[in-house]
Structures are given as C-alpha cells and as structure tokens.
Amino acid sequence: MNIDWFFIIEKIALISGVLALSLGVAMYSTWGERKVAAIIQDRRGPNRAGFMGLLQPLADGGKLFFKEEIIPTLSHRFLFILGPSLAMLVACMTSAVIPWGDTLTIGGRQVSLQVADINIGILYIFGVVSLGVYGIMLGGWASNNKYSLLASIRAASQIISYELAMGLSLIALLMLTGSLSLKDIVEQQRHSYWNVVYQPLGFIIFLICAFAECNRTPFDLPEAENELNGGYHLEYSSMKLGFYLFAEYINMFISSALMASMYFGGYSFPFMDSLGLDANLITILGFVALFIKIICFLFLFMWVRWTIPRFRYDQLMRLGWNIMIPIAIVNMLLTGAWILYKQG
Amino acid sequence: MQALTDRVKPVDRRPLNFVEKLYIPAILKGMGITFKHIFQKKATVNYPEETRPFSPVFRGLHILNRDEEGRERCTACGLCAVACPAEAITMEAAERKPGEEKLYREEKYAASYEINMLRCIFCGFCGEACPKDAIYLTETFAPSNYDRKGFIYGKDDLLIPDPKKK
Amino acid sequence: MNTQQVIFLVLSAISLASAMGVILSKNPVTSVLCLILTFFTIAGHYVMLNAQFLAVVHIIVYAGAIMVLFLFVIMLMNLNADVEPQKRNWLKYAGAISGGTLLVILVAALRDASMPSLQSGSTDIGLIANLGKTLFHQYVVPFEISSVLFLSAMVGAVVIGKKE
Numbered sequence: 001m002n003i004d005w006f007f008i009i010e011k012i013a014l015i016s017g018v019l020a021l022s023l024g025v026a027m028y029s030t031w032g033e034r035k036v037a038a039i040i041q042d043r044r045g046p047n048r049a050g051f052m053g054l055l056q057p058l059a060d061g062g063k064l065f066f067k068e069e070i071i072p073t074l075s076h077r078f079l080f081i082l083g084p085s086l087a088m089l090v091a092c093m094t095s096a097v098i099p100w101g102d103t104l105t106i107g108g109r110q111v112s113l114q115v116a117d118i119n120i121g122i123l124y125i126f127g128v129v130s131l132g133v134y135g136i137m138l139g140g141w142a143s144n145n146k147y148s149l150l151a152s153i154r155a156a157s158q159i160i161s162y163e164l165a166m167g168l169s170l171i172a173l174l175m176l177t178g179s180l181s182l183k184d185i186v187e188q189q190r191h192s193y194w195n196v197v198y199q200p201l202g203f204i205i206f207l208i209c210a211f212a213e214c215n216r217t218p219f220d221l222p223e224a225e226n227e228l229n230g231g232y233h234l235e236y237s238s239m240k241l242g243f244y245l246f247a248e249y250i251n252m253f254i255s256s257a258l259m260a261s262m263y264f265g266g267y268s269f270p271f272m273d274s275l276g277l278d279a280n281l282i283t284i285l286g287f288v289a290l291f292i293k294i295i296c297f298l299f300l301f302m303w304v305r306w307t308i309p310r311f312r313y314d315q316l317m318r319l320g321w322n323i324m325i326p327i328a329i330v331n332m333l334l335t336g337a338w339i340l341y342k343q344g
Numbered sequence: 345m346q347a348l349t350d351r352v353k354p355v356d357r358r359p360l361n362f363v364e365k366l367y368i369p370a371i372l373k374g375m376g377i378t379f380k381h382i383f384q385k386k387a388t389v390n391y392p393e394e395t396r397p398f399s400p401v402f403r404g405l406h407i408l409n410r411d412e413e414g415r416e417r418c419t420a421c422g423l424c425a426v427a428c429p430a431e432a433i434t435m436e437a438a439e440r441k442p443g444e445e446k447l448y449r450e451e452k453y454a455a456s457y458e459i460n461m462l463r464c465i466f467c468g469f470c471g472e473a474c475p476k477d478a479i480y481l482t483e484t485f486a487p488s489n490y491d492r493k494g495f496i497y498g499k500d501d502l503l504i505p506d507p508k509k510k
Numbered sequence: 511m512n513t514q515q516v517i518f519l520v521l522s523a524i525s526l527a528s529a530m531g532v533i534l535s536k537n538p539v540t541s542v543l544c545l546i547l548t549f550f551t552i553a554g555h556y557v558m559l560n561a562q563f564l565a566v567v568h569i570i571v572y573a574g575a576i577m578v579l580f581l582f583v584i585m586l587m588n589l590n591a592d593v594e595p596q597k598r599n600w601l602k603y604a605g606a607i608s609g610g611t612l613l614v615i616l617v618a619a620l621r622d623a624s625m626p627s628l629q630s631g632s633t634d635i636g637l638i639a640n641l642g643k644t645l646f647h648q649y650v651v652p653f654e655i656s657s658v659l660f661l662s663a664m665v666g667a668v669v670i671g672k673k674e
Binding site (some may be wrong): 039040041042043044047303304306307308 | 371374375377378379381382384385386387388390
C-alpha cells in the first residue's frame, strides 16, 4: 500500500494547529469578554495576572481544574460525564472545514490551510452543530434536577428553532454561490464583491441566529445566570462546568469564522491579487485578514452582550418562528427571483 | 393628579410605529451608547496601588492618642461611650499605681478599651465628646477579616505607637 | 483484507451492536443514544459509498432533528416510576405476528434482489450535484408528492396545536 506519509503528517500538523488555535482563541475570548465588559462599563477589568491580565485565562483554567468535583448521587453518572465531553467534542469538530487560508508552497508542495475541503462543507457544519444539542440535553437530564432539565429543554428548543431560520438564510446564499464548499465560496468572493453585498438580509438573519445558537445575549436564556436559576449546567462543577462554558466560546469563534468566510470574503482581502507579492506572503496576509475579521465579529458578540437586555422566552420563540423564518423564506424567494431575472 | 415637582416627564404610551417595531434603530442607538463608553474615563481605580483622595474631614478608624511624653491621654471617663449612638465602645477603668506615671497621664486610665468596628458608624461623636483629646478618627478604614472577633479592636490595635520608643 | 474492508467490518459490527442495544436496554434514554450511534455508523456506510451528501443529511435529519425530539419526549417521562402498565396478551401476539410478517417480507424481498458488488468511487450518485439533478429531473413527481405529504403533516400539527 502506498501511503503518502508527508500528507498524513501535514494533516496532523494542520489539525493540531487548528485545534490549538480554536482553544487559544476561546481562552482569550474569556479574557476579552471581561475586558470588553469592563471598558464598556467604565471599569478596568482583569489586570492582576500578568501584563494587562493576559494570564487570567490560565489562572481561571487552573482554578477550574483544582475545584472540587461534585457528581450528584442520583445522577446518571455516565451521561453526566458524557454531556460536557460531547459539547466540547462537537465544538472542536466544526473547525475542520473552515478554510483558514489559501495554499502555502513549502518545498515545492502545495499545502492547503484547510483540514478537509469536502464538497458539502456547510452541510457538515450544520450536521455537527445540530449534534451540539445532545451535550446540553444529556447534561441537563443526567443531573436529575428539575431546574437543569427545564433549562436544557429550553436550550434545546431554542437551538432547534433558530437552526431552521439559519438554514433558510443560508439556502439563499447557496443559491447565489452554487457550491456548498466553503473554499469555493471564499474563492468566488476573492474575484468579486463580498457576499454581504448581495445578501444583506440573509446576513442579518444569519447573525441573529448565530447569536441564538451560541446562547449569547440577548438569547442567553439557557444560562440566564441571575433570574432563571442557572441553566442546564446547574449541577456541574469544576472542569466539567468549564467544558460547557469553554465549548460555548469555541462555538462563538467558529461562528465568527463562518460568518467571515461566507459573507465577508474569508481569507481574501481587497487588492490581494494586484499587490504583486509572493504567493506565500499573500497566504499569510490572508490568514491575518481572516483573523482580523473574526476578531471584529467576536467583539460584536461581546459588544451586543453588554448592550442589549435578554428576551423573554415567549418573545424569543415568537421572534424565531413568526419573524425570522418568514423573513428568511422571503429572502430566499427574492434571491431566486433575482437569479432567474439575471439568467434572462 | 397634581405634579409634585416641576421635573415630571409624561410617559409616551403611544403604540410603536413600524420603524420602532423593527427594534433595529433602538438596538443601534443602544450600541452607540455603549460604544461611546469605551472612550470615557474609567470610573474605578487600581485600588491597592492607587487610592482615591480622602476629603479632609474623612472619618475612618479610631486611634487612641498619647501626649508629647508618650503617656496615654485616656482617663476612661466614659464620655465617648455615652456619646456613641451605636454603643460600639466599652471600657474598663483602673487606678494608676505608683511607678506608672510614665505610662498614664492621669491617676485613672483605661485598663481595656474596645471598639466594635461592625457597630461603629464612624460618626466621630466620640472624638467630639472626649475632654482629653484622647480619641481621634483617622483616614484609614477597617480592613476585611474572616470572623467577627477580628472587628473588635482592643487597646493594642487602637493606641498609636509610643513616639519615644522608636 | 484492505483498509476499506476493515472499516466496513468495524462499522457494521458497531451498528449491529448498537442496534441490539436499542431494543435490549432497559433505560429509554440509553436506547435513544444507541439509536443515534446506529445512525452514525449508517452515515459512515454512506460515506464509504461516496455518498457524502446523503451521509450528512442523514445525520442532520435523523440524529440532529428527529432523535432530539425523541429525547425530548423521553426526558419528560417519569423514568423512576416502576409501575409499568401490564401489557395485555393479545398485544404481544399482535406484535409477534406483525413483526414476523415484516421479517417474511424482508427475507422474500432480499432473496430475489440482485446484489451487485459496489465498486468504491465508481458511483457519484450520492454527491450533491448528481443527486439534485436526478431528484429534480427523473423523480420530480414523487419528490413533489412527498413534499405535499410533509405539508399536510405540518397543517395537521398546526391544527392539533391550535385546538384550545
């Protein structure tokens, strides 16, 4: 059998790189969240651990690891542990199909900065994201606590409801691009305008649904800290709680990357082909450009969190089913009509 | 109903019009407000390194004063305890023995003097009541503690150090 | 044995074991989880047949949507109660007869079916573009009829929901 060892090493390096990247960004998102909260509220934020509090995520992680681990006696032990693990696993799996950059040429070999360019990239993300509900539901049920159960049902119905509108808003985009591969979508935007120009309404719907999918304010009812008695992770402590919270930040990072790739040109940036620079340098610059876009989205997530109050549950459901889905369908029809008109 | 002040603002209870029902303008307005706060002056200080300036009349923890020769001024007359509205001060008096003239200024002194800092309201009446200028309020406040006992300050916590015993 | 056969055998073993787990486990939640695992292995089989679209849709629809609803219902049941209603005898017989009939039909159908060995990569029907073309050209009428079926199901759900 002829196994291309270089290929395997390359992919393993890429996978570990992407995983380390998402974990690192998620770690520093917690720091960023607290810093953004502080500066918006005219405070200073964490500044004790290291320069500007940059070691704060390490301190938090260390604290969570050494906290006492409590598993309720009457819980379903296996599922109780499976819940957060599943949430984390699913969050880490999504990053596989996101194109982090164009190809690098190392020693005459083309190395694509994308773990897997499968022709159904977006559907893969949807499939994986739809599994994220299991982590929440199993955790809430296995705790054997009615408040956890209610919160997990709340979370699951919210995520299912908003997945619909999200999918519908994406269909309009896919009709335009004609491809489900994220790489193709980014490459198309490289030679033309960003998709947000063609799909402003679709982008807004996707953005709102992304907020709901990541359980972020104003849709953070699954974990309303103050008024709804915690959330599905009510009985969790130590690093299991940390995993749930961490998975959420990874989801936030991935959805930012997704929005940047699908609507804001991904790793492409204006005039990237007319600069006349070395191809490898352009690739690295493209990666930086993608990262800047992602950080802008992360900041938007945090900025909204510290501005807008939480929805009531019936308002949330009404927004999802009575407003978002009809608008998404109308957007889809308009896009279809426009494509037909263009074709003549 | 008659307005009590001239600052009354009537509440607009008209139903929302279409643009308002979209909520988007209101959300953007709110986000603009929070964005403005990013550039505003911080309201907090880095506490242990920086402290806020105290006003000259700030009333903090008490001290028991000594005179120029390092003798305790307090004679345990009890006027501060009487003046205290929170009843935070207790003391026991004792008679000065011969040979203790270096320690206590008058013939009578406070053998024990306790202030419960959890009861104290830092009004400063004790200092006003004191005929011997023995008790003052300083510009520090009580540090945190793990149990209530730690907030009952005895004589050794309150007395300022002897200026002669350096 | 090449790699594909190994993967196929492992996937099949897991799917059979988890399918057995669905009917053998006492706890309904475990049953649901076993069923989800079965769906995953079946999706794996789709991937081996080069039908990535089918695999992902299988996961989205079955594991991601339908089983979530199953789990919803099961979680709201009181699983601690031991009082399981006594099943009547005729119910058991009916179950045995209908299950047996299904088995007979399946065996009869599979006995005559020709099973050509599939060459991996030879078929591209599971890829999204080909599948879409087939669905909307060759099978457009059945496709639309099934969408009418879904519409009627939705209308029915709304009617039931609006009753009060």
